[in-house]
Amino acid sequence: MFSRRHEPPPSSNKSFSKSHHKASKSSSSFSKQNGVSKSRHEPRRRPTTATSTNDATMSPSSVLTPSIVTLVVGKEQRIFAAHKDVLCASPWFERTMSGMYMDPASNKRIHLPDEEPEIFSSVLEYLYKGDYYPRLVHNKKRNSWEIEQLDEDARGSLESTVYHHSVDGDILKDTIIYCTAEKYGLEELKRVALRKQGLQSGIQCSTILTSARYAYANTPDTDSKLRAHYLALIIRSRSTFKRSGTMQLEIFNGGTQLFFDLFVALCNHVDDISSAQ
Template identity: 60%
Template sequence: MIVGQEQRLFAAHEDVLSLSPYLRAILKGKALDEGTKQLELPAEEPEILSCILEFLYKGDYYPRLLHGKRRDSWYLENAQDTNNNGGRGSSEATFFHPGVGDIVLRDTVVYCTAEKYGLEDLKRIALRKQGLQTDIPADVILRSARYAYDNTPDSESRLRAHYLALIIRSRKTFKRSGTMQMEMENGGKLFFDLFVAMCNHMDDLAEIR
């Protein structure tokens, strides 16, 4: 596979790639060239495609999602769990997305790509991982929320609902954010949904009282 504007090369087995309905459809239209098929994915980011391939082969992507039986809770693998990640990739929650031109949450982009590729299990993993991230700056959250809305269909509600709930829970922080004001001025469905969610939230509080 030739991936991204930098034309990074990735190798993978066709039967593994075919686990994705999106990739399987592309592969069907490709002719064999000396026993191999070459896919060109210029719109994808190599770091995200690496996560997709790792999931297709191993059922997860680094850092892995681990379950603690003692507390019955989920957590992310870190350097203390493995001492060495074996060069598998970054464990950072964010990365620079050239298409956005700024920093966004990596798990959000993985989720949106999984949506396009028809990988429901990967969507669930990416969403759970994103829920475990902490100390993410307000501007990164808002930018990632905008990305989520721009790259998922209106019928896909889980990731969007995650962002709406996150913004409402942290509304005091976002209220002080200059990025929030700028994003609101840009408008769009994100802030329409946020307005509706806030109204519902206020109604719920009124009923409790």
């Protein structure tokens, strides 16, 4: 229900893959004391972090409570409701609401037309619970971070990519969440999203490059984590990229800062190998 799926254009079937990680199964349902609905959205079988419905059917009593803020998200104007105090964990929302609550005529409604509802739902889930579905868990025996182990039904409905209207294609969900957290000033959410996307596997080369371009377009030049993650990912899977021809097509379509950084990173990689020899 959150977002329509979009099949990526035909390209190589080559994909970057790494070993899957396992973790203990855990519950990810939401409690009513957080001021949110337990109802699930179809077709994805996943918990939600806020009430989502159409604007025309929103009950007036649910938006007039002083501590509740209504958020209109995406092109389809999906409605979310969240507590003001929860949203204030974000400096961006705190600044936005400071002026809104000083205006008696304000309807306590924030419009976010450029956000994807599914992504914004994950951001709200993090603000209420400290993580988003599927959860990140720590394996004490291996001393490593892993994605929680899901049952068969949940695993079948889980998607690592999300359609984004700005590129008219699929992007790694954790990358979009990282960039959204950058916008809203949620540093810890950025760390969670970065760690999760490092555990993804089986992603097509074309999706990796689309996600990398999106990351460069939506992070500041001073970002040294998400951008470096993509540079290292492309270098590690360089043989797959070489066979697929995807990188060649990307370069022909026009170079960006991404490709200059990749060139520098590859030169440094070669220098390191030469020094070791």
